[in-house]
Amino acid sequence: MSSSLYSNNNPGMHSEVSSKGDSNFNAERDLDALLTHLSPDKGNEDVVISLVTSRTVAQRQAIVTEYEDMNGESIVAKLRRDRRFGFPRLMIALFMSPREYDAQTVRSALHTSGTDEKTLLEIFLTRTNREIQTLKEIYFDKYNHELESDLGRKTTGYFRAVITKLALPSRMQNAVPSTERAKQDAEDLSKALEKKSKKSVFIHLFCYSSYFHLLDVFDAYEIQNGKSIEKVIEKEFKGHLQDSLKAIASITRSPATYFAQRLYESMIGEGHNMDMLVRIVVTRCEVDMPEIKDVFLKTYGVTLKQFIEDETTSTYRQLLLALID
Missing domain, CATH: 1.10.220.10 (Annexin)
Known part of the structure; x- marks a missing residue:
């Protein structure tokens, strides 16, 4: 596993950026070009695609700010009205701020026909504590609901226990790795399997530990017991709790x-x-x-x-x- 995947102890962060953006970026110029090629009479799909995909998130957000300063509304609102090309939801996603997009995704996942647990896990497992906190603030501003309250009302059982902990947020992100602590936590997991408290022990460790520490715990557990943590999860847990623990293990691994x-x-x-x-x-x-x-x-x-x-x-x-x- 490459440690570069775990910048700041969180898999959502990465030290490499695949999109270099425009070194001569100018928000006003880009906005003018975008509006021209989104217009019904001069629209050019190829130009729009080239422009939006060759800009970084930060550069696209600068275009959003430029549009709002000029027009007093969000460019996202314009894109929702003027569906010039056949990919409106993708354009909207590109021009929403990352945390606003997350808030919208979480809202949809909670209000779909049957809560979309996998999407909720994806969001809360791959965002930093600070990003989750910002997401929660935007969620409240947009929907006038506390996110924790909605998660509590829309989820049940052990999945509720997992997702509400992940959304606090309180995962350790700057803890110094400790081989001895990892060995002890691996032993605690083994002992917990023999007790009724095994679910709460696994949930606590999986939701609060840094990903670096979890990886060390998984390695220690396999050395101590001769089996992977994934096999243990498959055997000992069922339903949404099994799915949640497997998702955490998967993201921890890669x-x-x-x-x-x-x-x-x-x-x-x-x-x-x-x-x-x-x-x-x-x-x-x-x-x-x-x-x-x-x-x-x-x-x-x-x-x-x-x-x-x-x-x-x-x-x-x-x-x-x-x-x-």
Whole structure:
């Protein structure tokens, strides 16, 4: 596992950025070009795609600010009204601030037909404590609801115990790695399996420990017991709790593997999950997309580019491919 995936002890952060942006960036000039090529009479899809995918998140947010200063409204509102091309949700995702997009995603996951637990886990497991705190503030501003309250009302059982802890947020992020502490925590997990408290012990450790520490605990557990933590989770837990612990273990082991699997799942079977596909491409294209593409090829025997070309419609394909390039 590459330690570069765990900058600041959080898999959502990364030391490499795949999108270099425009070194001669000018928000006013870009906004003028964008509005020109979004217009009905002079619209040019290729120019729009080239512009938005060659800018960083920060540069796109500067365009958003420029538009708001000039027009007194969000460019996202304009994009929702003026659906000039066939990829409105992808354009909207690109121009929303990252945490606003997260807040909208969490809201949708809580209010879909049956709570979307996997999406909630994806968000709260791959954001820093500070990012989660900002997400919560934006959520309250947009929906006039405390996020913790909505999570409590919309989730149940042990999944509620997991997701409310992840949303506090209180995962350790600057703890000094300790081999001895990892060995002790691995022993505690083994002992907990013999007690009724095993669920609470696993939840506490998995939700509060840094990812570096969890990885050390997993290694220590396997040395002590001769089996992986994943096999233990499969045997000892069921339902949403098993899914939650497996997701945490997967992200601890390799965020790129986790997201490669999520991307694959978004495009297989009938009725592709375009929301998932768009979200992962948009949120990871400047984080760890090169690693995700490598894992995708090794795991599924086809490049992510080819898979997107085969499994998506032309309206989204060109923009998605430009983002992962």
